[in-house]
Amino acid sequence: MSRLKVDNIEARSGNNISMDDPLALKSYSTTQRDALSSPQAGDTVYNSETGTIDYYNGSAWFSSSDNTFTFDTSFLVVAGGGGGGGPAGNSSGVGGGGAGGYRTSYASDPSGGGGSTESDLSVTLGASLTVTVGGGGAGGSGTSGVNGSNSVFSSVVSTGGGYGNNAAGGTGGSGGGGGAYTGGSSGGTGTANQGYNGGNGYGSGSSSHRAGGGGGGAGGAGSNAGGQVAGNGGAGVASSITGSSVTRGGGGAGTCPTDTASGGSGGGGNSANSGGTASAGTVNTGGGAGAVIGSGGTTAAGGSGIVILRFPSTKTITVGAGLTSSSATQGSDTVVTFTAGTGTVSFS
Numbered sequence: 001m002s003r004l005k006v007d008n009i010e011a012r013s014g015n016n017i018s019m020d021d022p023l024a025l026k027s028y029s030t031t032q033r034d035a036l037s038s039p040q041a042g043d044t045v046y047n048s049e050t051g052t053i054d055y056y057n058g059s060a061w062f063s064s065s066d067n068t069f070t071f072d073t074s075f076l077v078v079a080g081g082g083g084g085g086g087p088a089g090n091s092s093g094v095g096g097g098g099a100g101g102y103r104t105s106y107a108s109d110p111s112g113g114g115g116s117t118e119s120d121l122s123v124t125l126g127a128s129l130t131v132t133v134g135g136g137g138a139g140g141s142g143t144s145g146v147n148g149s150n151s152v153f154s155s156v157v158s159t160g161g162g163y164g165n166n167a168a169g170g171t172g173g174s175g176g177g178g179g180a181y182t183g184g185s186s187g188g189t190g191t192a193n194q195g196y197n198g199g200n201g202y203g204s205g206s207s208s209h210r211a212g213g214g215g216g217g218a219g220g221a222g223s224n225a226g227g228q229v230a231g232n233g234g235a236g237v238a239s240s241i242t243g244s245s246v247t248r249g250g251g252g253a254g255t256c257p258t259d260t261a262s263g264g265s266g267g268g269g270n271s272a273n274s275g276g277t278a279s280a281g282t283v284n285t286g287g288g289a290g291a292v293i294g295s296g297g298t299t300a301a302g303g304s305g306i307v308i309l310r311f312p313s314t315k316t317i318t319v320g321a322g323l324t325s326s327s328a329t330q331g332s333d334t335v336v337t338f339t340a341g342t343g344t345v346s347f348s
Helices: 030-034
Strands: 044-047 052-056 061-063 070-078 102-104 121-124 129-132 151-153 156-158 237-239 246-248 306-312 317-319 323-330 333-347
Touching: 030 044, 070 151, 070 156, 102 156, 151 306, 317 323
Parallel strands: none
Antiparallel strands: 044 052, 052 061, 070 102, 070 121, 070 306, 129 151, 129 333, 151 156, 237 246, 306 333, 317 333, 323 333
């Protein structure tokens, strides 16, 4: 029987196959691939858009894997702040709203609640990713405020801030301040690695001595109330993801008949009493709202949240309908800030 013996097949110009070199499939974009004339079952190409090996089965093209092109993006995701408690027409003291949950992966900036910097999110090019900017919770309409809404970037979810109350404060990203209607009530619990607890209300002694605790902040717990002493809101956390240091996630202040208090740094609202007007949490900080007591007092809402992404400028982002955003350049990075809405984004 005859045998053909080959010692070497040289790589020559125009050849796609060589024993000594890697197999080189013809490269096409998805559009170019789909435009191929009369492909046959078994035809195989390299997809330059998705980094996949694509094959034709006789009726359609299929990829042998998911998109292989990924990159890492840094994020800051702050949820909406909790609404302040009140007015109840009583003199027992009311707690401030807690700040929205605070999560970040940028540089060495800390997350809320004493959490460490998270890992950047690995993003697949072309994938549709959800972005939601959480709204602030409404102020109380009798006693309790309303929790803030969650903010979202893909799998990263920050929890809305807890409400302030004249009883127990609400659980949330940061806890709402407790009040004193049924005695000294506990502040709400914050979410691990997002925010701190709200301060406790003070409820012993005559009603004029009772007071509400401050809402928790991303960087510190709300202050406990004392006799005739309202609790301040907890401090926020600073981030430099936009290129300058900005503090967000302050807790709202509690109140009582004879004292008001201050919201935490980073957008926390101040409190009011005797039918006054409480301060809202600052927009796009996730700050908790201040509390108010007394008939005719005006309650306040928590501040809306924010989502900020920072990624290499070699990548391009497409922002879908429903989102309000702006873009800036920092060195070799692009920074996109989302200030309202919900929708999807993708990268190429």
